[in-house]
Amino acid sequence: MQETAAATGRDRLNRAKVLRAAVGLADEGGFEALTMRGLAARLGVVPMALYKHVADKRELLDGMVDLVFAEVEVPVGVGWRTALRARASSMREALLRHPWAVGRMETGTPGPANLHHHNEVMRCLRRDAGFPFRLAVHAYNLMDAYVYGFALQEKTLAGDIPAEAARRRDAVAARQPSGVEDYPYLAEVVTELAKTGFAFADEFEFGLDLILDGLGGMADDGGRPR
Template structure:
């Protein structure tokens, strides 16, 4: 590779360097703005130079997902429920540092190698904790995307409160939904401790883990 005009030696392009630059770009501007041309500009190379390392944007996105999933820490020690819970919360912290990852994971036609490795390790934690193959199968389905620390919500609690007149119309047709939509937060005595995204996630996670433990302890096969 030629030297830049100032005579300094340019860092050689590699697949890892391309992927890390793409992750940094997506963190700042999102994946919709990401293209091979924009990424090449960020790296100071011509677009064709990228194709030696990634074939297209789909392969680029897969590699970006694998890079982020690789940042999730290894399992800790303790009972299966504690270990699974802490690993999932570690995944959640990692993915929240890269807000675009959840949407990209959901959009990919098949799991990437690093994602498969992570899911395999999670299944292994259930098996090591005394789960049968069948119960592990059910657990993985029940947990779904929560294994990676995110879930698809029914309601957008970040939206502005609806207009009172719209809310009144909504209440007449869908009284219970309107009751939820008109509530800025749960009652102070709510079991989930307020309508907070992290609290809601951990509340649902603990419900699932407690239910799975009852099945495991009961000898469910």
């Protein structure tokens, strides 16, 4: 007697497959659109089969976040600036692949990849950079605030920023034709960006340079702000 597709799928099911399928669905439609019923359908099982591997949607999210952390690189043996730059870029790229994870990376119960990642970043700051403990904590929080904040802004900004700026200018002019003259510096932004082009992603490296230079200066001064 042949097994049904659902029974076969249930036999093959494990936590890793459940989490990978959940990440795929969230990548497609966002975490809010992810349901246990939809996940079960994707896997070819009944919804109750999922609860052998995850207790609820909260635990499912924790496991999904852990998979994202597993994608983020923290290089070893390359110097602390290079390592932190690579880690920041790798985190941003992971969040671009998984936009549902923006704002959720530091919530819930951490899994093994999450814990390993945080430990490696602190190792880099304490051992490789030689930062005093408090400066290492400040540096970690600053880097996370920058990377996560940039990812959130990147997620919500219009794709063509010069075109969006021009659209807003035209909308203001349509409502109050003399109003555009009241904002000469904003008009300059629209005009100059249209000439030179603009990629918001390029701003990421500029900000990283400022942060890493600032942290390096504080380390040279014994952890004190200049």
